Amino acid sequence: MPSNIVLQLLGIGVLTTLWLFSRRRSRAATFNNLRGPPAASWLSGSLDKLVNKRAWDFHRQISEAYGGVARVKELFGRDCLYIYDPKALHHILVKDQYTYEETDAFITNNRIIFGEGLLTTLGEKHQRQRKMLNPVFSIAHLREMGEPELQPSVHPPADPPTQVSIFYQVGHKLRDTLVKMTASGPKEIDILGWNTRLALELIGQSGLGWTFDSMEENSTPHPYAVAVKQFVPLSGDSPAIVRQWLVPTIAGIGSPRFRRFLINLIPSKSLHNLRDVIDTLHKTSVEIIQAKRKALQEGDPALEAQIGRGKDIISILMKANLEASDEDKLSDAELEGQVTTFTFAATDTTSGALTRILHLLATYKEYQTKLREEIRNARKENGGQDIGYDTLSTLPFLDAICRETLRFSVNNRQVPPVSYLFRVARADIILPLSSPVKGINGDDIHEIPVSKGMHIIISILSSNRDPKLWGPDSFEWKPERWLKPLPEAVLSAHLPAVYSHLLTFIGGGRSCIGFKFSQLEMKVTLALLLEHLEFSLADKRIVWQMTGIATPHPNFDSVMPSLPIVISRAD
Template identity: 50%
Template sequence: MTFSVVQPLVILGLSWACWRILRPRLFPSALRNLPGPDGGSWLSGHLNKMMNTTAWDYHLKTLRQFGATSLVKGVFGSDDIYTFDPKALHHILVKDHNVIWDETDSFVAGNKTFFGEGIFTSLGERHRRQRKMLNPVFSINHMREMVLIFYEVAHKVEQAFSNKVANGPQEIDVMDWMTRLALELIGQSGLGYTFDELTETSQPHRYAQAAKQLIPSQTENTVVIQTILPYITNIGTPKFRRWIVDHFPSKGVKRMRDIVDVLHETSVEIYESKLTAIKKGDEALAAQIGKGKDIISILLKANMKAEDDDKLSEEELLGQVTSLTFAATDTTSGALTRTFHLLAQHKDAQAKVREEIRNARKANGGQDIDYDTLVALPYLDAICRETLRLARQDGILPLMTPVRGKDGKMITELEVPKGTIAHISILNANTNPDLWGPDAGEWKPERWLNPLPQALIDARIPGVYSHLYLLSTSFTYSPTDHAFSFIRMTFLGGGRSCIYNVLIHYTSSGFKFSQLEMKVVLVLMLEKFEFSLSDKNIYWQMTGITTPNLDATSTLPTLPLIVGKAK
């Protein structure tokens, strides 16, 4: 490429960057009347403070200092909204979603890079079409059939732990084993594929190692993902974009590249083997793990029969494999690990749920607890809910809690300019003492065995699971081009609720796929083993899905606990 070609591109790029920086200063929005923190860099605003592994205190400080809604600085000094106001959340996630609010370019570009053309990267009609194809495979009847597979897989880890502690308590990396277990659970039940024998001597699949590192690596590279990625994902050919990544001067970016390579190569292998079996007929499919009843087999067969308008492309089908595998592995392993760590700190709760589990097994004739009994165990249910509570044309955004503006007047609704990004604080939504009560920051499963505070019920937080949020993404405010960014919602709500963990609809007949996995694993492990803290300090990193580690900077999650036989 000659200098004469490069020069205008450089001038154009610098001009664009200058305009992005100067525009909010030359044309300030009405949002400037909102209170908010000072400072922030010219490139990433407050994002580095909001999106890093040690950001817990920053979010809690923002709650205490500015209340439920405030102004923060985004990329290139943009005026962004930071909110956990329930009424605002309802409008963003449910009432005006896909009409006014949608995901940010950085959210879509990042997920497209990591997971391909799957459920995480589709918008509008395309997203609806993909969900329509996926919803039936998460039905209650289908999950009833999955319970036997869950038990079969979880018993392998139970046996491995039994062997390890046969001669006394041992320190075990629970995070490592829960990642391997979660991957094998989705492998057999979701993909008709086995990743790991789950024995003491078997080697973890390279996918498990890659999956554990992706979210921490994303957080480490927040600025790159927010500022650069949206603008290069559509430049040139895939080969050219790969060249850019290979030559990008960042070890963190190259680490993410290697992780994504593992995810993609594994998905291609699974997809091609499944497609080959389907083409050979039912006999070949039945011979595979899952016997053709796994999620991807059902999806592929349904897609073959679908009308042309509803059919998913090969690229979209491959994206579903990558998306569902990662979502199932990382969220379930993270939730299980967090639960074991909390129970190691609360031995009274651990003993109480163990007694409940043992009584249930005894009532079931000593056999594994059946589906209906499992999902109805009250204290186990309360533990799951409490752990998950603590585990993104111009328009108007109404607020439930008025905010005092810098001019001294009370603000009850915001005039939101097109292009505004709204960051939703899930941490504060899930621990707001005005809604949850003065003990909002404490882990107390018993809160779910009593009536919830009336303030919480009246707030009508638009989550689809127990008034909770638990996911991390970014959205854009947009009849044409607006942006909205989540920072930590349990399973979200509305049209972007997590399909793997809760689906759009909540049915009272039982928990969804991941809750069922969690309960099967907890029942088997807590009945047999006692979990205690080791002498190592554990730091929970504030990443896309909170991850445990020995310090705040490592990108390889770990949780060593002392495991022994339960009395």
């Protein structure tokens, strides 16, 4: 009897092994049947073609040739998935988001740069940080920052208010400076530089309770402002193998001093410059946290005396942190990490988007004229006062301009602030598709077997301009598409997006926590600038480099971004 049981168990074991082997072979056969571009090299696969300043056309070729999912080769010939299928995106970003996490290289690189902030934490730690931060990104708090203080309607006019909202206060400074600069006639101005200064000062005052810039024409830039401006160009100015493999590998070796010694040995000027930029970012973050902690210890009068009057994001976060339970409390390293994270996330992304809007309005002047009329009418209906938060948020043409630019941009190139994301599968899993793709053998593939450790490229580019969803005009910049109901295909796709069915701010637990902050900043700035100023194209070539955050340059070899534009007084 016992021998029969042993034989039965052995039989079950053999059958199970054969079933698992057969299933693995079937999964491998399905995956290997996926189509994709041939590897460009054995070392980097297609990664250098996907991740470089000129990669726009290659991304479009992949999406048009292979559909919602393709197999591409990355470092050392490893398989990687390139995806923009809506159902697959929902599983990656929402349903199975804790299986598809940020890659080790992303986390390690960002931890070196930003410390222990939102961009560098996973799982429970990330959820805990986000729980602490959600209240300061609420609509109520944004309304307080974006609502202008109304002046009494009396004659003669009352003295200017002693306090106005942070967004309008900083926006007025930029507008007044540009008006002054164009007093003698039209002038060519690097609008990206000014938008970057504006975005940094806005996140400085509203986010950190700190000022970096007087917003005057010839003021000396703060070292932090210089470092922030250099960061994106420098971080994208090195081969993919350095960013994706070499630096993360060094980060796991020895002590911080030894790791710095190894970085110093690498013969890369851009890497050494990036090292110095990171030093500046960290030093300033520590300085801000120390100043906030001192003010908190001294009480509310000390906070009230600071920039932001204690209502900035970091002050509110630190006050909440003092009262939080031990399991929710953030460490000093986590608080310092939020400073650099907020500043980086809110500066280059929003300034780039605002610059693209002004570039497009300079290209299509009829849209600029129509938008200026809408803004002036809204101010007139508000008794000549700055436009309030609720009205500003719902101006239809202003909203359409912003949405369409965040969906699509200039010169037949879709340029969201971030064009793609990397994820890694932390376990074996099946990834379903909303539409089948043709395999190499001609069969339809309805789901993809994803192996633990496989990297996935989420294409924001391709999702936002997919003709199957957005229609045959998906590659055209058409703000009016937002003034009527969106195509049913977009609505029924159920894209995992927190904003307008667009993947620009992604979705799920790692969606952009500050996307409403960014919208408010863009709308306040456009309302103030367009009412008084007109923007026209300069006689200069502009290309948008596909760096980590898209930036305008005179050519693809340029390191420092700029966008010259002609500004004059508006009639």
